[in-house]
Amino acid sequence: MQKIIQMMQTNGQSVLSALGTHIWISLISVVIAACLAIPLAIMLMNHRKLGEGMLQLTGIVQTIPSLAILGLLIPIVGIGTVPAIIALVLYALMPIFQNTYAGLTHLDAELLEAAEAFGLSWWYKLWRIRLPLALPLIFTGLRIATVMVIGTATLAALIGGGGLGTFIMQGIQNNDNTDLLIGAGLSAVLAVVFSIGLQFLSRFSIKYLVMLTSCLVIAGLGYGSYYYYQTQQHQKIIIAGKLGSEPEILMNMYKELIEADNPKLEVELKPNFGNTTFLYRALKNDQIDIYPEFTGTVLQSIHPQKLVSHQPKQVYQQARKVLKNEDQLDYLQPMAYENSYALAVDQTTAQRYQLKTVSDLAHVSPQLAAAFESDFYNQSDGYPGIKKAYNLRFKNVKSVQPSLRYEALKNKQVQVVDAYTTDPQVKAQNLVVLKDDRHFFPPYQGAPLVRPSVLRDHPEIQESLNRLSGHISESDMIKMNYQVAIEHQQASTVARNFLQKNAFLK
Amino acid sequence: MEHAAAQEKPIIQFNQITKKFGSTNAVQELTLSIERGAFFVLVGASGSGKTTTLKMINRLILPTTGSLVFNGENIANLPLNTYRHRIGYVLQNSALFPNMTVLENAAVTMDAQGIKTKLARPKIEQLLREVGLNPDKYAQRMPHELSGGEQQRVGIVRALAAEPEVILMDEPFSALDPISRKQLQELVLDLHKNRQTTIVFVTHDMDEAIRLGTRIGVMQDGHLLQVDSPQNIMQHPKNAQVAELFKTQQTKTVADMVALGFYHVNAQQSGPFVSEEAALSELAKALLNAPTQIVQINQQISISQTDYLRYMAQL
Numbered sequence: 001m002q003k004i005i006q007m008m009q010t011n012g013q014s015v016l017s018a019l020g021t022h023i024w025i026s027l028i029s030v031v032i033a034a035c036l037a038i039p040l041a042i043m044l045m046n047h048r049k050l051g052e053g054m055l056q057l058t059g060i061v062q063t064i065p066s067l068a069i070l071g072l073l074i075p076i077v078g079i080g081t082v083p084a085i086i087a088l089v090l091y092a093l094m095p096i097f098q099n100t101y102a103g104l105t106h107l108d109a110e111l112l113e114a115a116e117a118f119g120l121s122w123w124y125k126l127w128r129i130r131l132p133l134a135l136p137l138i139f140t141g142l143r144i145a146t147v148m149v150i151g152t153a154t155l156a157a158l159i160g161g162g163g164l165g166t167f168i169m170q171g172i173q174n175n176d177n178t179d180l181l182i183g184a185g186l187s188a189v190l191a192v193v194f195s196i197g198l199q200f201l202s203r204f205s206i207k208y209l210v211m212l213t214s215c216l217v218i219a220g221l222g223y224g225s226y227y228y229y230q231t232q233q234h235q236k237i238i239i240a241g242k243l244g245s246e247p248e249i250l251m252n253m254y255k256e257l258i259e260a261d262n263p264k265l266e267v268e269l270k271p272n273f274g275n276t277t278f279l280y281r282a283l284k285n286d287q288i289d290i291y292p293e294f295t296g297t298v299l300q301s302i303h304p305q306k307l308v309s310h311q312p313k314q315v316y317q318q319a320r321k322v323l324k325n326e327d328q329l330d331y332l333q334p335m336a337y338e339n340s341y342a343l344a345v346d347q348t349t350a351q352r353y354q355l356k357t358v359s360d361l362a363h364v365s366p367q368l369a370a371a372f373e374s375d376f377y378n379q380s381d382g383y384p385g386i387k388k389a390y391n392l393r394f395k396n397v398k399s400v401q402p403s404l405r406y407e408a409l410k411n412k413q414v415q416v417v418d419a420y421t422t423d424p425q426v427k428a429q430n431l432v433v434l435k436d437d438r439h440f441f442p443p444y445q446g447a448p449l450v451r452p453s454v455l456r457d458h459p460e461i462q463e464s465l466n467r468l469s470g471h472i473s474e475s476d477m478i479k480m481n482y483q484v485a486i487e488h489q490q491a492s493t494v495a496r497n498f499l500q501k502n503a504f505l506k
Numbered sequence: 507m508e509h510a511a512a513q514e515k516p517i518i519q520f521n522q523i524t525k526k527f528g529s530t531n532a533v534q535e536l537t538l539s540i541e542r543g544a545f546f547v548l549v550g551a552s553g554s555g556k557t558t559t560l561k562m563i564n565r566l567i568l569p570t571t572g573s574l575v576f577n578g579e580n581i582a583n584l585p586l587n588t589y590r591h592r593i594g595y596v597l598q599n600s601a602l603f604p605n606m607t608v609l610e611n612a613a614v615t616m617d618a619q620g621i622k623t624k625l626a627r628p629k630i631e632q633l634l635r636e637v638g639l640n641p642d643k644y645a646q647r648m649p650h651e652l653s654g655g656e657q658q659r660v661g662i663v664r665a666l667a668a669e670p671e672v673i674l675m676d677e678p679f680s681a682l683d684p685i686s687r688k689q690l691q692e693l694v695l696d697l698h699k700n701r702q703t704t705i706v707f708v709t710h711d712m713d714e715a716i717r718l719g720t721r722i723g724v725m726q727d728g729h730l731l732q733v734d735s736p737q738n739i740m741q742h743p744k745n746a747q748v749a750e751l752f753k754t755q756q757t758k759t760v761a762d763m764v765a766l767g768f769y770h771v772n773a774q775q776s777g778p779f780v781s782e783e784a785a786l787s788e789l790a791k792a793l794l795n796a797p798t799q800i801v802q803i804n805q806q807i808s809i810s811q812t813d814y815l816r817y818m819a820q821l
Contacts, residue, residue, distance in 0.1 A: 108601070111603060113566060113601070116566060116590075117595040118591075118595065118615045118618065119588065119590030119591045119615065120614070120618045121618060128617075129605070133603075
């Protein structure tokens with residue numbers, strides 16, 4: 001609880017903005033779905049066969065897992081808010097259509113006969129009789145849809161749509177319950193609040209409700225076009241980043257550097273935008289302009305290739321060439337630190353055996369126990385590979401959940417774990433990262449990946465970003481990651497402090 | 507009398523109308539005139555075609571063959587909704603719109619015609635008074651707050667409000683308790699007497715037909731057996747079928763009398779006992795022999811000599 005309060009104090013702004021995005025995405029999805037489903041139900045109410053068919057169809061859409069829908073939409077509409085809203089609209093259609101259709105078609109036959117016999121027009125019957133009588137069911141549909149959409153909207157974070165899901169994903173990524181609780185808790189609270197709000201609205205007459213919806217739609221359209229106009233007017237540089245503290249810190253540094261050198265340029269940040277595939281595709285589709293990427297990742301997952309060497313410089317050159325040739329992207333100079341796989345030991349073990357490198361470790365390995373994360377334990381570029389490369393022979397090796405390996409270390413059940421070289425846990429647990437002196441692990445150096453037309457239009461950006469080249473050590477990065485991921489300081493503050501302290505900024 | 511009525515143009519004229527539902531004929535070769543100002547009762551067992559006949563008047567059901575002429579015009583050529591504004595309709599279960607107040611329900615046809623509520627309101631309040639509902643108390647109530655009888659009174663106001671030329675009533679009282687039924691029958695008779703609006707009334711109850719109708723059409727299996735005044739139907743049934751439907755009162759039972767509301771709710775438990783299944787002649791004997799001139803029917807109700815005489819006088 002204390003952690004949550006602390007988190008809200010330091011990151012209140014980003015929590016609020018995520019909450020805002022979440023509400024906006026959910027609301028717009030439900031309104032669009034209602035504007036589609038309700039008129040559709042009205043059109044089909046006198047065509048039973050078509051209506052039943054539509055019920056089946058919306059039901060089928062419902063059974064497609066939401067992640068699959070998002071995946072299917074990416075090639076068509078790309079990433080960000082738009083596919084998230086489309087997916088949510090598809091989900092919200094079923095409950096709204098089903099309930100509206102049921103409400104409109106299951107009316108008392110005698111009432112309809114009376115309305116018919118009094119010579120009431122189609123419109124009069126619709127507005128004064130059918131819709132008011134169907135209203136309770138329509139609202140049931142809206143409430144189901146809203147609660148569902150607010151829950152499902154957490155997945156928008158997966159494709160750079162933002163919202164409360166960002167915190168949930170960060171929480172999973174960093175194994176941090178504070179983030180998870182804030183994301184999940186707020187979305188639950190939101191669902192309850194909206195459900196109660198709709199209950200309240202259901203008391204109003206059809207006339208007011210239609211007026212209210214029209215106002216919402218007009219306001220939404222107005223804001224949308226204003227927003228569009230704004231983005232068209234100002235040429236903005238959009239910098240995105242993967243999930244986690246490190247990309248967010250780097251993005252903020254890029255922003256500071258670009259804006260310091262060229263105050264006219266506006267930089268927009270999209271932190272926690274998604275995974276590698278999403279970001280790379282977004283960059284290729286011109287939806288973002290810059291994001292930090294690792295050299296190793298380029299050659300291992302984006303354009304998988306056999307490494308010509310494990311020397312960082314050669315790996316960077318290889319990656320730069322591939323990116324230029326395949327996708328005409330510019331890969332700027334990398335920073336100093338590497339964020340690769342590593343083996344780490346606790347402080348006592350390191351001191352007792354005088355361990356500095358993995359080769360040192362190999363000598364004493366029969367006396368030590370190790371716990372590795374299951375991916376690392378299984379992949380050939382993980383434990384099986386390094387075991388062979390250094391001839392490691394541990395007394396005992398376990399494959400465990402990511403968070404459990406640190407627990408095991410703390411409880412002295414094991415002495416060796418796998419880690420990332422800039423993992424904030426290194427500082428939190430006071431670990432000693434052993435040097436990969438035989439260069440078994442491919443180097444992962446971070447460098448800005450840039451859309452080509454960005455440098456054509458603003459060539460000065462290249463210079464601004466290359467100022468970081470060869471700077472930021474592993475210990476710098478560990479420290480900054482620790483400040484953001486564990487202490488919940490704001491990434492922007494941490495980035496600015498670093499740049500000022502090291503004289504990148506005046 | 508037949509001759510005099512024929513001189514005025516009938517308000518509704520069925521010409522050779524047949525209605526088929528699939529292969530069955532609901533109504534066969536129906537030719538019928540309904541005079542302006544008549545209280546015309548269509549009577550018959552269920553499945554006789556009487557409701558189908560009624561609903562062809564406001565085109566809820568369209569005839570398969572034949573034509574229906576209203577005021578000299580073939581209704582197939584009239585614009586549907588404006589034609590329906592000229593026809594009032596009272597349904598069996600009142601069918602008030604549950605989302606509207608009594609006032610809104612009654613004003614619905616006028617509202618659909620674009621008549622402002624301000625203009626409609628005084629007229630509806632007057633009509634509510636006529637059917638025995640205080641407008642101050644009832645105008646703003648919702649249908650579910652009313653009893654069955656009150657709902658049907660509002661249903662009648664709704665049918666009358668737009669000043670239709672004809673009011674159609676489809677078994678309007680058959681779902682009501684005997685007391686309410688009797689009260690509403692009297693109400694409709696009064697309204698008809700005062701306004702002379704043509705009423706076409708469907709019932710399966712022969713007593714109700716005789717009690718209300720100025721003219722009665724007897725239907726069976728889609729055929730019109732006889733159209734005549736109540737007296738002639740009773741005294742000169744055209745054939746054995748009509749005679750069977752309108753059995754003489756001697757064969758009627760106490761239950762028939764109770765069904766029409768001719769009884770008292772028990773004030774005291776006294777007098778001899780006669781069962782509901784007993785013939786009316788037995789009731790008459792018991793009443794003659796009873797010192798209090800009251801006969802117990804069951805725990806709740808009793809019949810006095812006055813009830814009996816009033817029942818006989820109605821026929």
